[in-house]
Amino acid sequence: MSFLSEQLGNGQFVVTAEIAPPKGTDLSEALAAVEKLTGITAVNVTDNQGANMRLSSLALAARLQQQGTETVLQLTCRDRNRMALQSDLLGAASFGIENLLLLSGDHSKFGDHPDSRPVFDLDSVQLLDMAAGLMAGTDMAGKSLDGVPEFFPGAAVNPAAEPFELMFQKVAKKVDSGARFFQTQSVFDREILERFMLAMQPLQVPVIAGVLLIRSSRMARFLNDNIPGVQVPETLVQRLDSAEDSLAEGVEIAREAVAWAREHCQGVHLMTLGHEDRIPEILS
């Protein structure tokens, strides 16, 4: 059983952080960043995030897992058909990776290979179903597995998505398909988080709130223009703009979000993008 599933099961407030594999074969920076992480339950490893090609999330997660760091493997439907997805999931299990974050993935149009053919053979609901099937000992063709994986599958949600009712029907489907936890898109608004958590209550599935460290107003504007599902409110952009030390202000904004999460959610997922050393401050 993974620490993440154990702690969420015990009602402990969990903290996960995020690390991106390098664009290339040099793992030293990623491994050094992980070294800096303290007080973390598990490290999310992103999968070609923002549709930018990088070293495989499975390879880095396997390396971390072998070094004794618990990981959450992110896996997207964008780049793989159902055979590749099953194959990678079995591969992950062989390295002792249990925690999964199963995603549809940003469209390849946003990344550095916009001419590629996006796959989306499965959607995130179907991917969750498939992981459940593997855990029950059969692949999607109904064939039995020689050695059965144990996973703790999670799913993503954007609590700010509108229409809310439509977004939430997919959350319910993900729960039916075996999502054991949710990790949210970056949260910037207390009321939006509260509305979402109220709707989540009857489903009884733990929610880890996404908290993004925004280091400047420039970055906030970039996110608003380029990252699907992320909208930094104008009030925060202005706070960053007028701050003397915009990184310190970003840390303060992240601290506020962590406080909301402590009040309403079962954990927090920190996206610090190279500022891992600020994590203790964000959590303090």
Place this chain on the structure above:
Amino acid sequence: MIISELKPYEELQQALADFDKLFIVGCAACATACKSGGEDEVFKFQEWLNEQGKDATGSVIIDEACHIARAARDLRHHKAAVQDADALVVLACGSGIQSISSNVDKQVVGGLNSMFLGNVRRFGQYEEMCSLCGDCILNETAGICPVTTCAKGLLNGPCGGMADGHCEVDAEIECAWSLIFERLKSQQRQGVFARRVPPKNWSRRFQPGRYRLKDGES
């Protein structure tokens, strides 16, 4: 209909570099409606060839260039002009181009790019709504195809990139799932939201497609 557009002239210049005399084929169906291979375009193409210092030996607009036998018949009617040409230029969709190439020994140069099966919003404005995937769930999606009109072809609802009911790939476009949701709601039915849709059976999209009416059906 099949939506097509003329290839860039630079590309055509290269494709036609080795030929001096060309026979031009257009299509009276889709390529005419798309203003890519009708009478006007065949005429314009002939003028362009002349500007390039090339000759047109003749031309024909086939009723439906995709009709293999009809294409053969129409080409026979222009036998001398076809014989006289170094190659044929076809202003029709990829299907039409291949009807022609299967009927002549000469080299065939396609002049158009074929883009999608399009619905007509109004003349000159075409939208892709069906991708001919062979496994239709329109009855559950209030007649809106998510395989085609969702940028990711998702089957169980919108992705995390949906913003205010619009698509992450193009904010101008409404999210297919938002449209499906609204329409089902107005019809007071759950439709596709009543179940988890299993992975799509892509083997129903026969590739290469072949279909033949059974005896007695025709």
